[in-house]
Amino acid sequence: MRVTVSASQKAIHLVARRTIAAPHRRILCGNISRFTTWTGETTESRRGAATTYVAAAPSSSDPAARQRSGALHTNLYGDRPNSSDVVAGSVSTSVLQDGYDLVVIGGGPSGVSAGFQAALMGHSALIVDRPKSQPNNRGVDVSFGGPTGLFSKALRDAAKRLDVTALRAQGFDDDVIWKQITNQCLKLSTRNAEAVVDTLKKHHVHYHQGVARLKQSTDGMAVEITPCDTLVAEEGKEETRVVTVPAGHVLLATGSRPFRVDSIPFDGVRVFDSDTINTLSFLPKSVAIAGGGIIAIEYARIFRRLGADVTLIIREESAVYALDRMGMDKDIARRLVHSMIQEGITVHSNAVIDQFTQVPRHQEETVEMTLVSSTNSSKAVYGGTLKADIYLAAIGRIPTFNLTHSQVESLGLDETGIDWDIHDGIAVNRKTYQTSNPMVYATGDVIGRPALASTGAEQAKIAVENMLDPEKAKERKDNDISPIGIWTIPEIGYYGYTREKAEEEGIDVEVGEATYENCLRGRVFAPEGLLKLVFEKHSGAVVGCHIIGEDACELIHFGKSLVRMRVPIFDLCNEIFTAVTFHELFKEAALDGDAKLNFGAAWHCIFDALSDGLAVEEMPTPQELRRVFDGIDRSNTGDLTVEDLSQMFRELGSNVNRQYIEKLIRIADLDGSGGIDFEEFEKIFQGLASRMRSGEIYCQHRSNISHHLERNQAVPK
Numbered sequence: 159m160r161v162t163v164s165a166s167q168k169a170i171h172l173v174a175r176r177t178i179a180a181p182h183r184r185i186l187c188g189n190i191s192r193f194t195t196w197t198g199e200t201t202e203s204r205r206g207a208a209t210t211y212v213a214a215a216p217s218s219s220d221p222a223a224r225q226r227s228g229a230l231h232t233n234l235y236g237d238r239p240n241s242s243d244v245v246a247g248s249v250s251t252s253v254l255q256d257g258y259d260l261v262v263i264g265g266g267p268s269g270v271s272a273g274f275q276a277a278l279m280g281h282s283a284l285i286v287d288r289p290k291s292q293p294n295n296r297g298v299d300v301s302f303g304g305p306t307g308l309f310s311k312a313l314r315d316a317a318k319r320l321d322v323t324a325l326r327a328q329g330f331d332d333d334v335i336w337k338q339i340t341n342q343c344l345k346l347s348t349r350n351a352e353a354v355v356d357t358l359k360k361h362h363v364h365y366h367q368g369v370a371r372l373k374q375s376t377d378g379m380a381v382e383i384t385p386c387d388t389l390v391a392e393e394g395k396e397e398t399r400v401v402t403v404p405a406g407h408v409l410l411a412t413g414s415r416p417f418r419v420d421s422i423p424f425d426g427v428r429v430f431d432s433d434t435i436n437t438l439s440f441l442p443k444s445v446a447i448a449g450g451g452i453i454a455i456e457y458a459r460i461f462r463r464l465g466a467d468v469t470l471i472i473r474e475e476s477a478v479y480a481l482d483r484m485g486m487d488k489d490i491a492r493r494l495v496h497s498m499i500q501e502g503i504t505v506h507s508n509a510v511i512d513q514f515t516q517v518p519r520h521q522e523e524t525v526e527m528t529l530v531s532s533t534n535s536s537k538a539v540y541g542g543t544l545k546a547d548i549y550l551a552a553i554g555r556i557p558t559f560n561l562t563h564s565q566v567e568s569l570g571l572d573e574t575g576i577d578w579d580i581h582d583g584i585a586v587n588r589k590t591y592q593t594s595n596p597m598v599y600a601t602g603d604v605i606g607r608p609a610l611a612s613t614g615a616e617q618a619k620i621a622v623e624n625m626l627d628p629e630k631a632k633e634r635k636d637n638d639i640s641p642i643g644i645w646t647i648p649e650i651g652y653y654g655y656t657r658e659k660a661e662e663e664g665i666d667v668e669v670g671e672a673t674y675e676n677c678l679r680g681r682v683f684a685p686e687g688l689l690k691l692v693f694e695k696h697s698g699a700v701v702g703c704h705i706i707g708e709d710a711c712e713l714i715h716f717g718k719s720l721v722r723m724r725v726p727i728f729d730l731c732n733e734i735f736t737a738v739t740f741h742e743l744f745k746e747a748a749l750d751g752d753a754k755l756n757f758g759a760a761w762h763c764i765f766d767a768l769s770d771g772l773a774v775e776e777m778p779t780p781q782e783l784r785r786v787f788d789g790i791d792r793s794n795t796g797d798l799t800v801e802d803l804s805q806m807f808r809e810l811g812s813n814v815n816r817q818y819i820e821k822l823i824r825i826a827d828l829d830g831s832g833g834i835d836f837e838e839f840e841k842i843f844q845g846l847a848s849r850m851r852s853g854e855i856y857c858q859h860r861s862n863i864s865h866h867l868e869r870n871q872a873v874p875k
Contacts, residue, residue, distance in 0.1 A: 245297035246355045247367040257404030258284045261381045263370040264411035265302045268602030268614030272409045275622040277361040286370040286383055300347040303354030305611035309436045310456050311645055312343035317463035336441035372570030379405045379597040407597055407625040414555040414603035422551055423517050428525050432552045442466050442547035449552035450480030452644050458503050459647040469504045473532045487656045487704040506540050508532050525549050557583035557604045582606045591621035599625055612640040641718045643711035651714025654702035654721040655692050666695045670751020674707050677742040684708035689743040698726035709740055727751050728759040757845040760825050767818045787839050797833025
């Protein structure tokens, strides 16, 4: 059956109705991938010429054909890539062969960010991406433009909205409940992907679905693009159409994939990794999850909220230990683990799965596993046997090209002289993200840590600036680091130093804490939670923020601003926040921290007034202080009066108002004598010297903080 299709969508539908028999009309009007496989070879013609396609009905026993149909459907309107009514994911051969200033390989957050940045700088850009799922009837891969964890975030949202126990009590079947949940996830993913595609069109960034390979040409770099599937010519012979796209520069943003252990029988039906879990087809009543990182904990909380009995299997002796390695604050980690146990999640620590004794295909039977000690494989633990409806391995992620060496060759890394490592990904200059090939850059998960969507997007912007406008790139400040946001239930957000890390770096810090019950919104709506501010004792400058509780992933951005701007807790103590908001917790934590200091906000207010004109950069010795004290104690009572102190500060160069001296005596007079004795006098000078040193120490600690963030921001695995 032959269909002649013009470049105009209106003409396409007109021709389709006239040339296809009535039973087949639904092919073009409905979901084409569900009813037929579209295959064909476009003619080498410019925009506006007719294109011939061959339609072939797929066999019901050929799932590969059904999968190909969705991807190939996107070629239908490929010669009109910028039209608002065309199917996404295809650019005509003639346009591709004209070349681009930038070709991006990979359609995740990092790749999309690179395309936008190039367009904003006035350059042409193409994003090449291999669909991770069957494109919909608009040609959109629903995972396009989304982060790796998009499904878990959508599932989490559904779990928070739906009360599965209540729905079951009302008589709803599990299949109905799961369909509702997966529909919500699909809608969210689809809205996100279609929004990204529409925005790309507005910025004239081209998007093409296919498999890309780097190629070094005589004129520079090029990218070979192979269609996702084999095409069927009129004669019935299989052939592959490869298009070579000239590229001024190439950016690799191919992402990451779950780490897999060969001994685990992954089948995508009962045994999953953190990607294939997206294909789960039923609502499980029991779930076994291996892993102590964030992905494992996220899914543990989600499935527990969905009514499943959850067992978390951790190789380490404690989940807190695994979280601590990520740079998470110990108190935050303990609260998270404690809340998991309170919710009824079973945690098996120091344990691993030895073997799978049964992996059934039918829901009526359970997956059966044997548990052994992680330090002694011959020793059975926790009864030796574990049964669950499904098993999920969430034991880390690695760059996507690390499947096999042949896949590295298929991407063309070795051929184009790009250095890579099987664990750490593609080697890049961490300031410019340039690889060992000067025309190729890499960003996102494929270069290793921190492997966050937000940092990958920022890396892409920096890379594009460096490749397309190096002079502008030089004006950019030091690379900023994204705060960590963890979408567990409850949420976790953190940025900067923990107390332990700060003290390791030689920074003298204190911590201010506020539980969610310390603010009205927390008391009423979400009492479980904690916010911590880590700050320097001498200056009060915030150097770290750690939050667990409702909206932590939103609140941490304000915490990041406090750290980056070195805001003193004393300023927060006087800040005004909108009533009945979680932001009030920052003030409460600052007040708690202030109360723990020898020289808190009240002292600093006075020191700011006294230090104008002073030059007390070093603490005088006790003998020197005693001589000063005795010299101004004219009454020889052992207590200094307001007049005594005023005269002393005038002689030191500070013409301070009398009211500040009175305030100083009020807060420094610990024995209530009404004057200042020698011990109190000594404390005043300790505070002054510390305050005067703050400016000098600022530069050193600012550098320490940046270095710490670069080195210690960990990957949420």
